[in-house]
Amino acid sequence: MTESGSGNQKAIVFNVQRFSTEDGPGIRTTVFLKGCPLTCLWCHNPEGISPRPQLLWFETRCIGARDCLKACPEEALELTPQGLKIDRDRCTVCGLCEEACPAAALEVVGKEWSQEELLVEVKKDESFYRTSGGGITLGGGEPMSQAGFVAPFLARCKAEDLHTALDTSGIAAWSLYEKVLPHVDLLLLDLKQMDPEAHEKMAGVKLEPILENARKLGKSGLPVWVRTPIIPGHTDSIENVRAVARFVAQEMPGAERYDLLAFNNLCSAQYERLGMEFPLKEAELVRKEEMEAFKEAAVEEGAPNVHWSGATRLEEK
Ligand code: SF4
Ligand code: SF4
Structure with a gap:
C-alpha cells in the first residue's frame, strides 16, 4: 500500500452494488475496490484480492x-x-x-472508473439515501489500497452532502487513514482473530499493526461498527469472540456497534470462475445456538449494541 497518488483520478472497481442494506445505515450504494494485502482463507470477495483486472469464466x-x-x-x-x-x-x-x-x-x-463516473453512478440513488438515512460505502478488497483515489472521491461525496462509510480491515498505514478520515462519517472495521499466530496464518498479515490502527480509529471521534466473521475452525470460538469484544469495549470508545457475521460458502462458484481454490468449500454453516452464544459472550464482555446475522444450519453437530 503506497502513499503515492494523492488525488488519483481513476480506481479499479469490481462491483457497484446499489440498494445495499448491510454496509452501514439505510439504503446505500457500496463500491467495491480491487486490491487487498490480506489473504483471508474465507474471503467472500476473492475477486477483490488482486489489484488488477481478472478474467472470469462462467x-x-x-x-x-x-x-x-x-x-x-x-x-x-x-x-x-x-x-x-x-x-x-x-x-x-x-x-x-x-x-x-x-x-x-x-x-x-475490475474496470477503471473515474471519480466523475463514479459520482454520477452513486448519485443515482440520492433520494433513497435521503429518505432512509443511507449513503455510500467504499469496500473491497481493501479500499485503503487505493487511498489516493478514496480520499478525494469521498471529499467529493461530502461536498454533495452524501453520508460516507469506509469498510476497512485496518491494515493501511496510519498516514493514509489521516488523509481519508476527514471525509468519512462512519467506519466499518473487521476484527477477525485475536491470537497473533492464528491471525497471521489465516489472513497472511500480522495482527499488531491492525490492533494499533483499531485503537486509533476507535479514538478518532468517528463512530465505528466492528465486525467479526464467524468462520468454522478459524474464528468460531467463544474465547476469540470474548477477546475481540473485550478489546472493543476497553480500547475503542468510538465503537457504536459490534456485529457477528455467520459464515456462508456462497462465494465458492466465484473462486471457480477465477481458477482459484476455496479452502472452505466443504465447511458447514454455524448453528443458530452458537451465534446466540457468541452474542451473549460479547454482551458479557461489554461490547456495545451487539448483533448477529447470516445463514445458520439447523441440525446438531
Ligand atoms: S484469454 Fe486473456 S488475453 Fe486472451 S482474449 Fe481473453 S482476456 Fe485477452
Ligand atoms: S480483508 Fe476482506 S477482502 Fe481482504 S482478504 Fe480478508 S476478507 Fe478478503
Whole structure:
C-alpha cells in the first residue's frame, strides 16, 4: 500500500452494488475496490484480492462456441472436455474474448472508473439515501489500497452532502487513514482473530499493526461498527469472540456497534470462475445456538449494541 497518488483520478472497481442494506445505515450504494494485502482463507470477495483486472469464466453459461479461442491474441485459451482452461500467465486481460463470446461466459472483473463516473453512478440513488438515512460505502478488497483515489472521491461525496462509510480491515498505514478520515462519517472495521499466530496464518498479515490502527480509529471521534466473521475452525470460538469484544469495549470508545457475521460458502462458484481454490468449500454453516452464544459472550464482555446475522444450519453437530 503506497502513499503515492494523492488525488488519483481513476480506481479499479469490481462491483457497484446499489440498494445495499448491510454496509452501514439505510439504503446505500457500496463500491467495491480491487486490491487487498490480506489473504483471508474465507474471503467472500476473492475477486477483490488482486489489484488488477481478472478474467472470469462462467461454466454454466459456456456453450462451447470457440469464438473466444479465435479472438485471443495470446493463445491463452484451450477448450478441454473439463471446460475452458485459461493460461493466466499468458492472459493479458485484454477483454477480446469477453466481446467475442456469444453466451457471455467470459467476463473481465475490475474496470477503471473515474471519480466523475463514479459520482454520477452513486448519485443515482440520492433520494433513497435521503429518505432512509443511507449513503455510500467504499469496500473491497481493501479500499485503503487505493487511498489516493478514496480520499478525494469521498471529499467529493461530502461536498454533495452524501453520508460516507469506509469498510476497512485496518491494515493501511496510519498516514493514509489521516488523509481519508476527514471525509468519512462512519467506519466499518473487521476484527477477525485475536491470537497473533492464528491471525497471521489465516489472513497472511500480522495482527499488531491492525490492533494499533483499531485503537486509533476507535479514538478518532468517528463512530465505528466492528465486525467479526464467524468462520468454522478459524474464528468460531467463544474465547476469540470474548477477546475481540473485550478489546472493543476497553480500547475503542468510538465503537457504536459490534456485529457477528455467520459464515456462508456462497462465494465458492466465484473462486471457480477465477481458477482459484476455496479452502472452505466443504465447511458447514454455524448453528443458530452458537451465534446466540457468541452474542451473549460479547454482551458479557461489554461490547456495545451487539448483533448477529447470516445463514445458520439447523441440525446438531
Ligand atoms: S482476456 Fe485477452 S488475453 Fe486473456 S484469454 Fe481473453 S482474449 Fe486472451
Ligand atoms: S480483508 Fe476482506 S477482502 Fe481482504 S482478504 Fe480478508 S476478507 Fe478478503
